[in-house]
Amino acid sequence: MAPVNRSMNVDMTVRLGSLELRNPVMTASGTFASGREYAEFVDLERLGAVVTKGVSMTAWAGNASPRIAETPSGMLNSIGLQNPGVEAFCQTDLPWLAARDVPIVVNVSGHSIAEYVAVAGRLDAEPDVDALEVNISCPNVDEGGMTFGTTCAAAGDVTRAVRAATSKTLIVKLSPNVTDITEIARAVEAEGADAVSLINTLLGMAIDTDTWRPKLARGAGGLSGPAIRPVAVRMVWQVASAVAVPVVGMGGIMNARDAAEFMLAGATAVAVGTANFVDPTTTVRVLDGLEQYCQERGIAQVSALTGALKA
Numbered sequence: 656m657a658p659v660n661r662s663m664n665v666d667m668t669v670r671l672g673s674l675e676l677r678n679p680v681m682t683a684s685g686t687f688a689s690g691r692e693y694a695e696f697v698d699l700e701r702l703g704a705v706v707t708k709g710v711s712m713t714a715w716a717g718n719a720s721p722r723i724a725e726t727p728s729g730m731l732n733s734i735g736l737q738n739p740g741v742e743a744f745c746q747t748d749l750p751w752l753a754a755r756d757v758p759i760v761v762n763v764s765g766h767s768i769a770e771y772v773a774v775a776g777r778l779d780a781e782p783d784v785d786a787l788e789v790n791i792s793c794p795n796v797d798e799g800g801m802t803f804g805t806t807c808a809a810a811g812d813v814t815r816a817v818r819a820a821t822s823k824t825l826i827v828k829l830s831p832n833v834t835d836i837t838e839i840a841r842a843v844e845a846e847g848a849d850a851v852s853l854i855n856t857l858l859g860m861a862i863d864t865d866t867w868r869p870k871l872a873r874g875a876g877g878l879s880g881p882a883i884r885p886v887a888v889r890m891v892w893q894v895a896s897a898v899a900v901p902v903v904g905m906g907g908i909m910n911a912r913d914a915a916e917f918m919l920a921g922a923t924a925v926a927v928g929t930a931n932f933v934d935p936t937t938t939v940r941v942l943d944g945l946e947q948y949c950q951e952r953g954i955a956q957v958s959a960l961t962g963a964l965k966a
């Protein structure tokens with residue numbers, strides 16, 4: 656391979672709907688809080704965007720503990736969208752984040768369509784919010800969450816209602832726990848999503864063979880981390896060829912090569928989730944590595960990787 660030309664200027668910008676990002680590396684919701692805890696490890700202003708933990712209308716306590724379990728090459732979680740509610744978010748986390756020069760994507764949760772709409776409407780009034788990511792794919796709540804992401808009709812209904820409530824860039828986050836994710840992607844695109852993000856966690860379970868109890872108090876939970884990456888790459892590849900809107904790819908990204916894999920499969924941007932728990936600097940490592948990956952290959956624009964998979 657030719658020596659790396661580190662002076663080569665790579666255009667790292669990408670576009671999600673009307674939102675231009677300085678680079679394609681975002682955080683995955685729920686693994687980076689609102690960025691505050693990571694600020695001592697990561698210069699947030701280097702990121703493509705910060706995606707917040709899911710925010711609902713009122714505070715949610717989340718599920719009972721234990722709600723995290725380590726699994727081979729991954730983890731299970733059943734956090735259950737614990738958050739302080741949209742009002743508290745707008746008064747505390749949002750101003751803190753808005754003081755940084757980084758696009759803010761707020762992840763939106765709901766028990767009902769009315770709640771999704773109320774949260775989206777509240778956030779629409781906040782000029783510092785750049786985009787909404789609507790989570791119709793959380794496996795860890797009894798009502799709402801994934802139930803909206805597993806049929807085309809429900810996914811379309813939520814998207815249509817939220818679209819009417821906001822003029823901000825609208826990303827809809829898809830569940831992998833479906834037979835055909837492309838149908839859901841098409842349904843949300845038809846109702847006005849500007850982009851889709853995938854994948855949320857895969858339903859999984861682990862059992863303690865000493866106590867004979869599930870490792871998570873809730874029984875099942877969401878599997879994330881490198882264990883799910885091949886599933887995520889396959890789904891991004893399928894969805895990217897099924898819809899015209901940009902795709903944000905995630906699922907087990909640990910390094911720049913993993914991010915490149917998602918982009919080659921068709922992702923315009925990527926998000927780093929579970930890896931933040933292993934190494935809180937993963938996002939910037941992925942970013943620097945992606946730039947170097949382009950330099951090594953004489954690629955002038957990172958966006959040239961998107962969908963460049965060869966047969």
Ligand SMILES: Cc1cc2nc3c(=O)[nH]c(=O)nc-3n(C[C@H](O)[C@H](O)[C@H](O)COP(=O)(O)O)c2cc1C
Nearest residue numbers: 683684685709732790854855879880906907928929
């Ligand atoms: C502890 C934890 C909390 C999460 N919370 C949310 C959430 O609030 N909203 C959401 O859309 N996804 C949530 N996710 C899913 C991640 O954003 C991501 O889609 C998934 O973990 C796959 O990426 P990863 O393997 O890089 O973690 C959560 C994941 C984890 C591990």
